[in-house]
Amino acid sequence: MQFDILKHDAQTSARAGKISTAHGTFNTPIFMPVGTLGSVKGVHQSELVKDIDAPIILGNTYHLFLRPGIETLQKAGGLHKFIGWNRSILTDSGGYQVFSLSDKRKVKEEGVVFQSHIDGTRYTFTPENVMDVQRIIGADIMMAFDECTPYPCDIKYARNSMELTHRWLDRCVKRFKETEPLYGHEQSLFPIVQGSVYNDLRKISAEKIAAADCEGNAIGGLSVGEPAEMMYEMIETVNNILPVNKPRYLMGVGMPVNILEAIARGIDMFDCVIPTRNGRNGMLFTMDGIINIKNLKWKEDFSPIDEHGTTHVDLAYSKAYLRHLIISTEILGAQIATIHNLGFYLRLVRTAREHIMNDSFATWKNSMVKKLATRL
RNA sequence: GUGGUUGUAGUUCAGUUGGUUAGAACGUCUGAUUGUGGUUCAGAAGGUCGUGGGUUCGAACCCCAUCAUCCACC
DSSP: OEEEEEEEOSSSSOEEEEEEETTEEEEESEEEOBOTTSSOTTOOHHHHHHTSOOSEEEEEHHHHHHTTOHHHHHHHTSHHHHHTOOSEEEEEOSHHHHHHTOTTOEEOSSOEEEEOTTTOOEEEEOHHHHHHHHHHHTOSEEEOOOOOOOSSOOHHHHHHHHHHHHHHHHHHHHHHHHOOOSSSSOOEEEOEEOOTTOHHHHHHHHHHHHHTOOSOEEEOSOSSSSOHHHHHHHHHHHHTTSOTTSOEEETTOOSHHHHHHHHHTTOOEEEOSIIIIIHHTTEEEETTEEEETTSGGGTTOOSBSOTTOOSHHHHHSBHHHHHHHHHTTOHHHHHHHHHHHHHHHHHHHHHHHHHHHTTOHHHHHHHHHHHHHOBO
């Protein structure tokens, strides 16, 4: 993997860059649509390319491990071939799922014992086997196995958890170096900063993660319920320590406003379920603000979904029709809303990048922050 | 026409021997949702208890009439 910074913003810590993987080159900052099970829910791969122009999507180790399973993925020749996607893929390690889905999980030094949410079968994830699974998936970017602490979380728990994540990182790196890609293309490993909302812990963690000297770095354990200001403070603390010349990935973020604020603080990569999951439930994002398409006020609004939108659904269908589809839980409603929202998110980061390149990012961001949070 | 059944929220239904402000589910309306279980959670609005009388301190509940409904029989 290659990362080049083309431009540093003069007034903020924002940067415009370029990442190259074995499956293509793309600009940063970037938003990566979430495709947990090898599918961005409701969106064809062709639409991701033509309409949304997403150069990289996420897969999830936990979910893919349970279904279809590593044997099938290996026989398929990896996830790219399995799903017909020749652009980049990043896989989350499953640390977050173990924290969010499994109430009966047991975190031990060796790894995590958890039960499948599908059939209750007991499995153990270790740093080693999570690396092995991501080798089999064949993601361009693999994530280290971490423990994502909840919020609130007392400092003692946060410290112990962070230290465990650090020990797991050493094991991840070791396994990563001992193993080879299976399908002839290069793979990278990103470690993850933890430390909850404690500046002291975040500093320690960022130093540990920087010292691992991987090709890119991630910040985890945020956007789990803490106030946004606290999240921004943690990003600043961490980004003061993480190397400038490597991509920084803020995991699980967020609302459009969060993304702009994080870009201003030096983040290059994002993923989040909001444009997809909230889209399926009627939340639409526009440059003028947020629409809850289920609201009665749109019932007879026959104007286009987004007259400034760039995807084919934006002008093709009316708000009233989309409202009808979402309220009736028609599959097409979820598809249209998702395509619109992902189109918006990718356009948002592309526009942010243009402003970084043109030295107009700070003023543009400040004007957008108010607009984007408006409820229409 | 005769005998019976059932009428309670937009819909389907609870509602104790008559006892404070008549409940639920779904639907509707409003929020929430941040490294995805095609969700989930929270809140709100909405009823002259078919109608009119009567009994009673007090009626969705008991009595009479009437209207509607469905069933059976002529």
